Amino acid sequence: MNIPNALTIMRILLIPVLVVVFYTPFQHHLLVGAGIFTVAAVTDWLDGYLARRLGQMTKFGAFLDPVADKLMVAVALVLLVERHDTILLTLAACVIIGREIVVSALREWMAELGQRTSVAVSYVGKVKTAFQMIAIIGLLAIDPVRDESWLLALCYLMLYAAAVLTLWSMIIYLRAAAEVMKGQDKGHSP
Numbered sequence: 001m002n003i004p005n006a007l008t009i010m011r012i013l014l015i016p017v018l019v020v021v022f023y024t025p026f027q028h029h030l031l032v033g034a035g036i037f038t039v040a041a042v043t044d045w046l047d048g049y050l051a052r053r054l055g056q057m058t059k060f061g062a063f064l065d066p067v068a069d070k071l072m073v074a075v076a077l078v079l080l081v082e083r084h085d086t087i088l089l090t091l092a093a094c095v096i097i098g099r100e101i102v103v104s105a106l107r108e109w110m111a112e113l114g115q116r117t118s119v120a121v122s123y124v125g126k127v128k129t130a131f132q133m134i135a136i137i138g139l140l141a142i143d144p145v146r147d148e149s150w151l152l153a154l155c156y157l158m159l160y161a162a163a164v165l166t167l168w169s170m171i172i173y174l175r176a177a178a179e180v181m182k183g184q185d186k187g188h189s190p
Contacts, residue, residue, distance in 0.1 A: 004051035005061045007043040011068040014040050015075050022079050022140075034141035040072045041133045070100045076136050084144050089156065092163040096132065099166045103173050110177055122172050128165035135159035 001009075014036055021033045047065060051057045077093040138155035 002051075002056040002058065002061075003054065004047040004056050005058060005064065007047035007050070008061060008064050008068045011040045011043050011047075011072060012064075015072055018072075019075065019079065022083075030141050030143055034137050037072070037076055037133075037140055038137050041137065044069050044072075044133075066104070070104065073097075073132065073136065074100065076140065080136065080139050084139065089139075089159065092159050095163040096166050099170045103170060106173055106177055110180065113180065122169055124165055124172060125169040128162050128169055131158050131165060132162035135162055 018033055018036045018040075021029055021036060044065075047061070051061055074097050077097060081090050081093050135155050135158035138151065139159065142149070142152045142155065144152060
């Protein structure tokens with residue numbers, strides 16, 4: 001197995017570890033949970049970088065990498081929804097998770113049409129991911145009951161910004177897919 005795929009599998013294996021740490025009340029468990037998520041976020045970037053740099057891109061990795069990313073983010077958001085118990089955080093989590101489902105389905109559909117590159121990751125998607133990862137790390141590290149600091153407010157703000165960018169990037173993907181579909185329809189009209 002190549003290094004990028006091993007990092008992706010490690011990221012998936014960290015998910016149950018994150019859940020156990022999240023619910024186990026030992027001293028500094030919040031920081032450990034945030035650290036686990038940070039390791040996952042860094043390996044997300046690292047496995048893609050290494051795959052390109054070492055020429056180890058595989059079909060298995062191309063499939064599994066985005067799945068691992070979405071699983072880790074979705075699980076972390078579900079955990080945070082429970083801990084923070086606020087409607088705004090819940091709405092942001094629903095938007096982010098819902099968008100991931102829509103865009104994943106869209107990419108699969110476009111791949112079947114041979115147009116996968118039409119819905120490739122955009123710059124907005126990359127910025128959204130950065131905001132989202134930083135916000136989740138901060139929200140995992142902060143206990144909202146004990147620490148209502150400016151840092152908690154900043155993390156909420158970053159998550160809301162990620163949710164807005166999530167919708168924006170979804171619209172970009174849907175527009176690109178609509179253009180492809182128009183072209184497909186014109187090419188198949190009688």
